[in-house]
Amino acid sequence: MFMENLTFLMHIYVFVLAIFVGFELITKVPPTLHTPLMSGSNAISGITIVGALLSAGLEQFTISTILGMVAVIFAMINVVGGFLVTDRMLKMFKKKK
Amino acid sequence: MRIVIEITYLVSSIFFIFGIKYLGSPKTARKGNLFASIGMLMAIVITLFDQHVLTFEWIIIGVIIGSTVGVILAVKVPMTGMPQMVGMLNGFGGGASTLVALAEYHRINPNYPVDLGLPFNLPIDQGIAIILSLLIGGVTFTGSMIAFGKLQGLVTGRVVKYPLQHPLNLILLLAIIAGGIYIVINPGSISLVVIITFVSLLLGVLLVLPIGGADMPVAISLLNSYSGIAGSTTGFVLGNNELIIAGALVGASGIILTLIMCRGMNRSLMNVLLGGWASAGTAGTATGTTSPKGDVKSIDAEELAMLLDSVSSVIVVPGYGMAVAQAQHAVRDLMNVLEKKGVNVRFAIHPVAGRMPGHMNVLLAEAQVPYDKLFAMEDINDDFSNTDVVIVIGANDVVNPAARHDQSSPIYGMPILNVDYAKTVVINKRSLNVGYAGIDNELFFYPNALMYFGDAKDAMTKLTNEIKNL
Numbered sequence: 001m002f003m004e005n006l007t008f009l010m011h012i013y014v015f016v017l018a019i020f021v022g023f024e025l026i027t028k029v030p031p032t033l034h035t036p037l038m039s040g041s042n043a044i045s046g047i048t049i050v051g052a053l054l055s056a057g058l059e060q061f062t063i064s065t066i067l068g069m070v071a072v073i074f075a076m077i078n079v080v081g082g083f084l085v086t087d088r089m090l091k092m093f094k095k096k097k
Numbered sequence: 098m099r100i101v102i103e104i105t106y107l108v109s110s111i112f113f114i115f116g117i118k119y120l121g122s123p124k125t126a127r128k129g130n131l132f133a134s135i136g137m138l139m140a141i142v143i144t145l146f147d148q149h150v151l152t153f154e155w156i157i158i159g160v161i162i163g164s165t166v167g168v169i170l171a172v173k174v175p176m177t178g179m180p181q182m183v184g185m186l187n188g189f190g191g192g193a194s195t196l197v198a199l200a201e202y203h204r205i206n207p208n209y210p211v212d213l214g215l216p217f218n219l220p221i222d223q224g225i226a227i228i229l230s231l232l233i234g235g236v237t238f239t240g241s242m243i244a245f246g247k248l249q250g251l252v253t254g255r256v257v258k259y260p261l262q263h264p265l266n267l268i269l270l271l272a273i274i275a276g277g278i279y280i281v282i283n284p285g286s287i288s289l290v291v292i293i294t295f296v297s298l299l300l301g302v303l304l305v306l307p308i309g310g311a312d313m314p315v316a317i318s319l320l321n322s323y324s325g326i327a328g329s330t331t332g333f334v335l336g337n338n339e340l341i342i343a344g345a346l347v348g349a350s351g352i353i354l355t356l357i358m359c360r361g362m363n364r365s366l367m368n369v370l371l372g373g374w375a376s377a378g379t380a381g382t383a384t385g386t387t388s389p390k391g392d393v394k395s396i397d398a399e400e401l402a403m404l405l406d407s408v409s410s411v412i413v414v415p416g417y418g419m420a421v422a423q424a425q426h427a428v429r430d431l432m433n434v435l436e437k438k439g440v441n442v443r444f445a446i447h448p449v450a451g452r453m454p455g456h457m458n459v460l461l462a463e464a465q466v467p468y469d470k471l472f473a474m475e476d477i478n479d480d481f482s483n484t485d486v487v488i489v490i491g492a493n494d495v496v497n498p499a500a501r502h503d504q505s506s507p508i509y510g511m512p513i514l515n516v517d518y519a520k521t522v523v524i525n526k527r528s529l530n531v532g533y534a535g536i537d538n539e540l541f542f543y544p545n546a547l548m549y550f551g552d553a554k555d556a557m558t559k560l561t562n563e564i565k566n567l
Contacts, residue, residue, distance in 0.1 A: 008222045011333055011341055018342040021114060022349025029121040031448060031473045034354060034455030037120050038321050039183050040130050041350045044113055045324040047137065047343040048193040050144045051331050055200035056159055057150030062210055064200040069155040071196035074189040076163020077170070079141075082186050083134040084171035089179070089459055090127040096467035 036089045043082025049075035098146060105143040106339035112136025113343050117350065123468055140339060176463040177420050180453040181248035184241050184317055187324045191237025194327035195294060198230035201334050202290055209287065219284035226333035228277035228293065234327040235297030236304065241320045243305040244313060248452055254310030262307060263371065269300045308369065311417070311494070311533035313452045314358045315369045322351025354454050361448030361474075363500075363510040391542040393529065396549050398556070401523060402563035408485035410441045412477065414514055415457045416450050418491015418526065424553035428490060429464035430561045438564075443470055445477045445487075445514050447495040474514055482518040489516060489524045491553050493532030496524075499539055508534050517543055525549045525556050 029037050052075045055068025113136045119129025144150065174182045205223075207215040219227075246252035259265075276293045280286060308316045325347025332340025359366050396404070405411065413432070419425060432442045444466065450457045458471055481487060489496055492514075499506040500513045516522050517540055524546060531537055540546055549556060 007336065008333075011336065011338065014338050015329055015333075015341045015345050018345035019349045022117070022346040023353065025114070025117045025121065025346070026350045026353045030123070031357075031446065031455060032458045032468050032471055033120060033123060033126055034357075035179060035183070035453060035459045036126060036130070036455070037117075037350065038318065038354060038454060039179075039186070040120050040133060041117065041347045042183060042186050042190065042321055042324065044116070044133050044137070044343050045187075045190045045321075045328045045347040046193070047113075047140060047340050048190060048197055048328050048331050049137075050140055050337060050340060051197035051201070051335050052159070052193055053141065053144045053156055054147060054149050054335065055197055055204065056155045057145070057147075057152055058204065059149075059151040061152075062203065064204045065152075065155055067196045067200035067203070069159040071193045071200065072156060072159025073163040073166070074196065075193040076160055077167045078186050078190040078193065079134075079137055080164045080167030081170045081182075081189075082167075083130060083137070084168060085174060085179075085182060085186075086130045087127065088171065089176070089462070090130060092176075092459075092462040092465070093123050093126065093468050094462070094465065095123070095469055 032093070036086050036093075039082055039089065040086040043079050043086060046075045046078035046082060049079055098148065102143050102147060105139055106337070109136040109139040109143075110339050110342045112139065113346060117346055176460055177423055178249075179459055180313065180317060180451070180456060181245045183453060184245040184248060184320065187317070187320050188238050188241030188245065190324040191234045191241060191320075191327050194230050194234030194324075194331045195238060195297070196234075197331050198227045198234065198334055199290070199294065202227050203287075206285070206287070208285060217284045219281070221281055223334060224281035224284060225277070226330050228273075228280060230327060230330040230334055231290070231294050232273055232277070232297045233323055233330055235294055236301035237320055237323040237327050239298045239301030240305040240316075240323070241301075243302055244308075244316050244320060247305075247308075247310060248313060252306075256309040257306045259303075259306075262303075266300065266303055269296055269303070273297060273300070304370070307371070309533065310452065311449070312369050314449050314454050314456070315355055315362075315366070317453045318351055318354035318358055319366075319370075320351075322348050322355060325349070325351055358449055358454060361512065363512060393541050394547050396523065396547040398549075398559040398563045401547075401549055401560055402567055404521065405435065405440070405486060405564060406438070406567055408440060410484045410486075411435055411443075412481065412484050412487045412516075412519070413442065413444045414487060414489045414492050414496060414516055415444065415446070415461070416490065416492025416495065417452060418493075419553050420451055420456065420460055420491070422491065422553035424490065424557055425460040425464040425466075427554045427557035427561065428461070429466050431557050431564075432466060432470075434561050434564045443472055443477065445472055445474065445481075447474055447492065447514055450492060450495060474512060478515050481515045484519045485521065487516040487519040487522045489522065490557070491525065493526070493538055494534045494536075496540055497532070497536070497538045498543075499536070506536060508536065516540070517545070520545065522546045523549050525551065525553055527552060
C-alpha cells in the first residue's frame with residue numbers, strides 16, 4: 001500500500017532536519033540582505049528542474065514529456081533568472097570606501 | 098551510477114546549505130549565491146545521467162527557452178521592478194512543481210495513454226505527495242502571478258473584496274482535500290486530477306487578489322515559502338532527497354521572512370491573508386478615529402536648504418514613495434552634498450517599507466549608498482531624539498505616531514520609526530493624502546513637522562541644488 005515504508009520515513013526525517021537547518025541559517029540574515037536572500041533562495045527552489053528533466057527525458061513520448069518540457073522551461077526561468085538577478089543585486093552592495 | 102548520482106545530489110545539497118549560509122553576510126553574499134548556483138548546476142548535470150533520462154531533444158528545447166527567458170528577465174529588470182520580478186520567478190518555480198507532479202502521475206498510471214484496464218496501485222504516500230504538489234504548486238503559480246500583476250500595476254493594488262470570499266476559499270480548499278482523498282483511494286481518475294489542478298490554480302488567484310499593495314511584503318515572503326514547500330512535495334513524489342532538502346531550506350527561509358514582516362506590522366498572518374486592515378480605508382473617514390486638525394506648515398526647497406545648512410545630523414526615512422518616484426539616485430546626491438558639509442547622514446529602514454523585504458536596501462544599494470549607512474528600525478529608533486533633522490521620503494503609516502498611543506487607530510501597536518522625537522521632521526510627499534492604511538497622519542500637524550511637497554525625485558534634486566548654491 002505504501003512505498004517502502006522506511007524510505008518514506010527517511011524522507012520525512014530529511015525534510016524535518018532540513019527545515020531546522022534552514023531556520024538556523026536564516027534567522028541570522030540581516031534585513032539589508034532580505035531581498036537578495038529571497039531571490040537567491042527562490043532560485044534554489046527551482047531545484048524542481050531535476051523532476052522536470054526526468055519527465056522531459058522519458059524514453060517514450062507521452063503527455064508526460066510535454067508537461068516535463070514546460071516544467072523545464074519554468075524551472076530554468078526560475079533558476080537562471082533567480083541566480084543572475086541575485087548576483088546583479090549583490091554586486092551593488094558596497095561598504096563605505 | 099545510481100550511487101554517483103545520489104552522492105552528487107548530496108554534495109549539491111551541501112552547496113545549497115553553504116550558499117544560504119554565505120548569503121547571510123554582505124561580505125560573503127555574492128559567494129553564497131555562486132555556491133548555490135554551482136550546486137544547482139551539479140544537480141542538473143548529474144540528473145542527465147539518470148537511467149530514466151533517455152531522450153534529450155525536449156530537454157534541450159526546454160533548457161534553451163527557459164535560460165534565454167531567464168537571462169533576458171534578469172538583465173532587463175530595473176531595480177525598482179525587483180518585487181514583481183521575485184514574484185514572477187516564484188510563480189515559475191511553483192508552476193514547475195505542479196507540472197512535474199502531473200507528469201509523474203501520468204507516467205506511473207498504467208492506463209495512460211491507453212486504458213488497458215490494468216490495476217493502478219498508487220502508494221498512499223506518493224498519492225498524497227502528488228495532490229499536495231498540485232495544490233501548493235498551483236496556488237504558488239497563480240498566486241505569484243497575481244502578486245506580480247499587482248506590483249506591476251496590471252491588477253489593482255487595492256484590497257479586492259468579493260462576495261463570500263472566505264467561505265468560498267474554504268469550500269475550494271475542502272473540495273481539493275476531498276478530491277485528493279478520492280484520488281488516493283481511486284488513483285485512476287485522470288479527470289479528477291485535472292480538476293484538482295484547476296481548482297488549485299483558481300484558489301491561488303482568489304487568495305492573493307484580496308491582499309492590498311502594502312501587504313505585498315508578507316504575500317511575497319509567504320509565496321516564496323510555498324515555492325520551497327512545493328519543491329519538497331515534488332521531492333516526496335519522486336523520492337528525491339535533494340528536492341526535499343532544498344525545498345525545506347527555502348520553505349523555512351520564506352516563513353521566517355513572513356514572520357518578520359508580520360511583526361513589522363504588528364499583525365497576525367491570518368489578518369494579512371484575510372485582507373483585513375485596509376478595509377478601514379475603503380470606508381472613507383469612518384475609521385473611528387477623529388481626523389487630526391490644525392495647521393500644516395510647509396517649507397520650500399530654499400528654506401529647507403538653509404535649515405539643513407546648520408545641522409550636524411540627519412536621518413533619512415525612505416518609503417514606497419521613493420521607489421515609485423525612482424528617487425534613490427537623487428537621495429544619494431542629497432546625501433553626498435550633506436556629507437561634504439560634514440553632516441552625519443544615516444538611513445532608517447522600517448521592516449515593511451516598500452513592497453518586499455529589503456526593498457529600500459536594494460534601491461539604495463543601486464544608488465551606491467553604502468550599506469553600513471542603512472539602519473534597521475531597532476538599531477536607530479533611539480537615536481531620533483538626538484537628531485537635528487529627519488527627512489521622510491514617501492513613507493507614511495510607518496511614521497504615524499498614532500500607532501503608539503491611539504488605541505482606536507487601525508495601526509495601533511504597529512512598531513513605528515520615532516521620527517517625531519527629532520528636533521525637526523521634514524516630510525516629503527506629493528499631498529496630504531492618506532497612506533495605505535487609509536488613515537490621516539497626525540505627524541503632519543505636529544509643531545516640529547514641516548511638509549515639503551512634491552514628487553520625491555524632483556524635490557530631492559531641487560533641494561540638492563539649493564544646498565549647493567548656498
